């Protein structure tokens with residue numbers, strides 16, 4: 001790793017913005033200056049300029065009880081009103097909010113006026129079902145407009161949504177519902193993916209029935225959108241069709257203001273233990289930074305741009321850059337239900353041409369897989385409307401960055417690589433396209449008002465040319481406010497490592513990523529330094545997959561590593577020791593198939609290992625810790641590294657002999 005990074009750091013290609021781009025750029029260099037002089041004043045300006053406050057705030061940040069921050073705390077606002085009503089009141093009701101395209105090719109065009117009406121109806125329907133301020137609502141939907149409507153309807157009435165990605169299993173959904181004690185699930189019969197309907201409602205049924213400790217589910221109702229047309233089981237009294245209650249609901253609904261710190265959503269993400277963390281975000285600060293970054297990082301001109309963020313609403317990118325940022329800014333966007341290669345490998349490029357997309361925001365994994373299928377597909381379509389390209393979710397290698405700029409961006413569009421996390425809520429480190437001279441592979445500089453640094457293990461700044469741990473040194477508006485129901489884990493995970501000299505307001509946020517500063521002081525994010533993997537830009541926990549494996553009766557022990565993968569960044573590779581009796585009962589191939597299915601069932605298809613090696617030993621230190629580094633060497637087909645700290649130095653020989 002360090003060798004390749006050293007050669008990357010000699011990257012000397014620079015792409016300054018064109019004079020035309022800079023002339024019309026939304027972001028001006030003064031932003032940096034203003035934020036440097038008065039960081040809190042800068043954020044207060046943004047909150048006032050970008051949002052409508054029912055009651056203006058007088059205090060910007062309360063950091064008296066770190067790490068529990070309160071931003072704009074005495075202000076009151078309604079997040080849905082900010083994303084909807086005010087645009088209609090400003091005369092933009094006829095502007096398209098969402099151009100939606102289903103995978104089979106069906107389309108819907110939804111204006112701000114229409115979306116506002118849909119959300120008002122849905123808010124009334126939720127209230128009729130007894131959902132009130134503070135209640136938790138789980139959302140398990142495909143990429144259909146109702147997902148956006150459901151999220152905003154919750155926000156409108158002050159309920160807290162917890163969106164669970166549709167690719168997660170019934171068991172994952174169950175644990176998320178139970179952790180947040182959700183009262184309602186909003187789902188659909190099914191959705192379209194790769195030319196077929198995949199079921200969702202059946203997983204909800206299973207999630208409500210499944211209960212590991214015999215307790216009853218907290219779910220009272222299941223609200224079901226009709227999308228797939230597939231058959232569903234029905235529990236009378238509990239299950240309700242969306243169209244039965246939402247379509248007939250009143251379109252009058254006045255948005256009540258809530259405190260700026262009112263919880264907006266919980267989003268579960270993998271951590272270093274088996275149990276996902278419910279990351280909590282609140283309203284005013286989150287919306288301020290989502291709107292600010294969406295506008296400035298993508299140079300949004302809402303009257304003319306067509307923005308497309310390809311993320312699913314089940315991930316944080318879909319929350320901040322499909323729902324809250326774009327809608328708060330009154331943007332027009334494209335939302336697409338399906339996969340990039342259905343029905344043909346040029347589907348995305350066809351959509352860009354069809355809708356005249358001007359800003360595209362996607363993940364390096366997608367770019368690398370398009371590189372593999374070949375430039376002839378994008379080249380069949382007119383991509384001339386594109387003027388800004390964004391990347392998120394994992395490090396983008398310079399080769400993919402250049403391909404993105406040349407083949408998709410016609411060698412003229414700026415590429416902005418944006419670093420952030422579920423926990424940070426919005427973009428933290430990125431180029432600004434009209435200002436920064438971009439550098440392939442580097443996430444570059446913190447945004448105005450954001451302070452990050454790279455520290456060594458003892459908390460000292462590493463300085464330019466060196467690597468260490470990425471930290472955020474000052475609180476920021478869209479920062480997580482906690483882990484749902486677990487304040488201790490919140491402190492331990494993020495705030496304890498760099499809590500200097502007991503001085504509480506010097507606490508720094510530990511991101512869990514390794515990073516280097518190049519000789520210009522620009523940032524290169526290297527990837528996770530903990531037991532979290534990043535597969536296709538999705539976070540997966542080593543421990544969570546290990547516990548899914550060992551919960552199967554044939555498994556005695558399991559170790560999981562993230563192995564480098566050309567397309568997906570990392571891939572899940574597992575090493576499993578079977579129980580003695582089972583080892584005789586089936587072949588390694590059979591065991592591998594059974595255990596791949598086990599992981600899909602316990603967590604979801606996204607966590608399914610690429611390979612499961614059945615072994616008889618695992619490399620352990622004398623204190624019993626599994627040496628994943630050595631397993632990574634095996635998984636990546638490398639020479640095995642230093643084995644001297646192993647309790648049994650022969651063990652790697654045994655493993656590699658067996659796998660030959």
Ligand code: WTA
Pocket residue numbers: 269315316317391392393394395396417418419420421422423443511512513525526527528534537538539
């Ligand atoms: C990684 C996604 C390098 C990083 C928004 C982080 C990145 C994790 C980048 C968060 C980037 C995200 N360059 N790595 N531009 N963006 N990451 O919570 O490891 O799904 O910690 O949020 O993705 O993933 P999450």
